[in-house]
Amino acid sequence: MTNNPSTLYRGGVLHCPADPSATALLVRDGRIAWLGADADAPAADRVVELAGALVTPAFVDAHVHVSDTGLALSGLDLSGVRSAGELLDAVSAFAVGLPVDAVVLGHGWDESTWAVPTPPGAAELGRAAGGRRVYLSQASIHSAVVSSALLAACPEAAAVPGYDESGWLRLDAHHVVRAVARASVTRAQRVAAQRVALEHAASLGIAAVHECGGPEISDEEDFTGLLALSGAGVPEVYGYWGELGGAARARELGAVGAGGDLFADGALGSRTAYLSQAYVDGDGCGHGYLSAEQVRDHLLDCAAQGMQGGFHAIGDAAISTVLAGFAAAARRLGTDRVRAARHRVEHAEVMDRRLIAGFVEFGVVASMQPAFDRLWGGAGRMYEARLGLARSLASNPMGAMHAVGVALAFGSDSPVTPLDPWGSVRAAAAHHSPVQRMSVRAAFAAHSRGGWRAVHLDSEGVLALGAPATFAVWSTPAGVERGLPVLQAEDPELRGAQDPTPLPVCRATVLRGDVIYQEGVL
Template identity: 85%
Template sequence: MTNPSTLYRGGVLHSPADPNATALLVSDGRITWLGVDADAPAADRVVELGGALVTPAFVDAHVHATDTGLALSGLDLSGVRSAGELLDAVAGFAAGLPADAVVLGHGWDESRWGAPQLPDAEVLDRAAGGRRVYLSQASIHSALVSRAMLAAVPEVVAAAGFDESGWVRRDAHHVVRAAAFASVTRAQRVAAQRVALAHAASLGVAAVHECGGPEISDEDDFTGLLGISGAGVPEVYGYWGELGGAARARELGAVGAGGDLFADGALGSRTAHLSQPYLDGEGVGHGYLSAEQVREHLLDCAAHGLQGGFHAIGDAAIGTVLEGFAAVVRRLGVERVRAARHRIEHAEIVDKRLIAGFVEYGIVASMQPAFDRLWGGAGGMYESRLGLARSLASNPMGAMHSVGVALAFGSDSPVTPVDPWGSVRAAAAHHSAAQRMSVRAAFAAHTRGGWRAVHLDNEGVLALGAPATFAVWDTPAGVDRGLPVLLADDPELRGPQDPTPLPVCRRTVLRGDVIYEEGSA
C-alpha cells in the first residue's frame, strides 16, 4: 500500500536540475515530479508554499546530541562574561536542585571575558551549596569543577592535566567528565537527545553525524541515540571514536570508527598539537597518537570495511595523522584509501603541504565555520593563542575547497550552536578574505557534503527520483538564484557579523515525512 502523495506548490525551489521549478510531488518518500505549478499532477494532499524557498535539508556533520540537549535544557554558560557572572549562574541553577545533585553546565569561554580570571574549586563549592559541579569549557576539552567533584573521583589527582585549582584538562578532564555524566539517568539522556534532535529539525536539519566514543560518551548513550534515528526526528549517523575499535564500532551500529578519536586537544584549552608554540601559554599542546597508531587504526578499519577518522586540530597533529595515512597507502594502495573517504574532524591549522595530503588521500574535512566566526580575526581567541597571522590562516575552508578537498560542514554542538545558515554565511564571510568561499559552495558542503561523507551520494538534491528530504524557508532578505541572500549589499558590512537577517525554517521533511512544522507542538 502506497502512502498518500503530497504536492508542494507555489514556491521557489533550489533545484539546479530544474531552475524554473515552483512545485514538487512527493510519493513514497521520493520526489516523483518536479516542475512549474501549471503542469503539476493531481495529488492526495496539497501544501501551498506561498512563495517560500525550498532547499535540500541540512546535514550537521559533527554533533554531540546528549550534551546538546543537556545544554539546551540545563545550565547554559555561553553568555557569561566574567567569573562573577558564572558564579551567579551556578548559584541560581543549583538552588533548584537536590542537595546530592551534580550541577552540569557548559559553554563558558574565558577568552571573551574582560578579565579572564577563573573561579577556583573552593569558590564553586560555595556557589553550588556544596554540590558537585562540572562546567565544560566551550571546546569541551577542559572543565571547571568544584572541590566536592574532585573529592568524588580521588584518582583524578594522578591523571595528566590535573590542577588543584579545579580547571582540569587532558586525561584528568576525561576522568571527571565520566564521573559527572554518570549522574545523568537513562531517562534524562533520552529526553536530552530528543530535545537536541527536535531543535536541529526546527532549523532545517534532517540528518546529523553523532561523534561518540569511550572518552566522551558511553555505549548505551550511543546506541540509544541510534535507536531513535529518523523516528520523527533527524536521522543519526554514528561515529565511534575508539582506537583500534572498528569491530566494536560495527557492532554498535556506527557508520565509521572515527569522529572524536583524539589525535590532539583544542585551541581553547591550549591542548591542540601545534608545530609552533602558543603565544599565551607554554609549549605546543599535546599529541595523543603516533603515526604508527594511526596506521594500525586505518588498517583495522580496512579489515572491517569501515570508514575511519580522527579529531585533529593543530598542524602537528594533522601532520602525524597524514604520516599514518602515507604508511597505509604503502600497504593498501592509494585508490583503496581514497575509496574509504576517511575523515579528519576540525582541521583548523592546515598549511598547503597538509592540504595536499587531504587531496591525495581523498580525506573528507569535517569542519565548523562558526569556529572562525566566534574566535577568529583581530582580538579573537585565535589571535591570543596563535598571533594574528596564524589566526587569519586558520580554518582554511576556502583554500581547501579551491583545490578539491571534500568538505562536510557542521557545528560540533554544543561547542557552537546548531545554526546551518549562520555556518554557511560564516564560510562565505571568513575573517580572512583569502579563505572565503561562495554561499553556493558553502551550502553544498552543509547539505550534499554531509551525505557524501557517509557514502550517500544521491542525497541532498531536489531532483526527480531523489529522496524527498528538504526544508521550507521564509527568506526575509530575499532569494538570489535559488538561495537566500545572506550577505549585505554593502561590502563594508560583509563579514562574520553581517547584519543580514537569516532564513527561518517553516517545515523540515525527511524522506517524505514532516519532522518539523512551524507552530506545531
C-alpha cells in the same frame, strides 16, 4: 486516496539547479516523483501551498554531540557569561531548588571573551552551588572547572595529567571527572536530552546529524540509545565511534565509521591542540595523542572491517602525524583503496599547503565548523591570542581546501557552537581572511550534500527526480537570489560576524517524505 498518498508542494521557489524555473514538487513513497512548474503539476492526494517560500535540500550537521547538546539546551547555558563573577551568579541561581545530592551541569563558558580570563576556583564554585558537586565544561569541551565536592569524589584524577587543584582540569584528569559527572545523568534524562536536541535540529532545517561518540566522549549505552532514535520523527543519526583499533566494535554498535572524536590532539581553547610552533600565550606546542604508526594501524583495522575511519586533529603537528599514518597505510593497501574509504579528519583548523595536498592525495573528507572562525577568528580574539594574528588568519582554511577539491562536510560541533546551519554558511562566506572565503552556494553544498557524501550516500542532498524527498521550507526575509537566500549585506563593510542581514526561518523539515518539523500551517 491511494495506498501510497502523495503530497504536492506548490507555489514555491525551489533550489533546483537542473530546473531553475521549478516551483512545485510531488512527493510519493518518500521520493520526489515529479518537479516542475505549478501549471504542469499532476494531481495529488494532498496539496501544500508554499506561498512563495523557498525549498532547499535539508541540512546535515556533520559533527555533533547530541546528548551534550540536549543537556546544554535544557541545562545551565554559560555561553553568555563574561566574567568569573557572572559565572558564579549563574551557578547560584541554577542550583536553587536542586536536590543537595544533584550535580550542577553547565556548559559554554569561554574565558577568552573575559576581561580577566580566569575562571573561579573549586571552592568558590562549591559555595555558589550550596556545596553541590559542579561540572562546567569550557566551550571547547576539552577542559572544565569543577567544584571541591566533585574533586573529592574523583581522587584518581589527581594522579593523571591535566589535574590542577584550582579545579580547572584538562587532559586525562578532565576525562576522569567528566565520566563521574555524566554518570549522574539518568537514562531517562539522557533520552529526554537527546530528543530535545534532535527536535531542535529539525526546527532548523537539519534532517541528519553525525554523532561523534567514543569511550572518551560518551558511553556505549548513550551511543546505541541515540542511534535507536534515528529517523523516528526526528533527524537521522549517523554514528561515529572514536576508539583506537575499534573498527569491529564500532560496527557492532551500529556506527557508520570508526572515527569522529578519535583524538590525535586536543583543542586550541585549552592549548592542547598539537602545533608545530609554540603557543603565543602559553608554554609548549600542545599535546599529540597518537603516533603515525597508531594511525596506520587504525586505518588498516578499518580496511579489514570494511569501515570508514577518521580522527580529530586540530593542530598542524597532529594533522601531519595523521597524514603520515595515511601514507603508511597507503603503502600497504594502495592509495586508491585508502581514497575509496573517504576517511575523515574532524576540525582541521591549522593547515598549510602541504597538509591540504595530503587531504587531496588520500581523499580525506574535512569535517569543519565555519562558526569557529566566526567566534574566535580575526584580530583580538582567541585564535590571535593563541596563534598570533598571521597564523590565526590562516586557520580554518575552508576556501583554500575547497579550491583544490578537498571534500568538505560542515557542522557545528554542538554544543561547542550552536546548531546554526545558515549562520555557518554565512560564516564560511565571510571568513575573517578574504582568501579563505567561499561562495554561499559552495558553503551550502558543504553543509547539505557534503554531509551525505561523507557517509557514502551520494544520491542524497539534491532536489531531483527520484531523489529522496528530504528538504526544508524557508521564509527568507532578506530575499532569494539564484535559488538561495540572501545571507550577506549588500554593503561589504557590513558583512562579517555582525552582519545584520536576517537569516532564513525554517517553516518545515521533511525527511524521506515525512514531516519531522512544521511551524503552524504551511
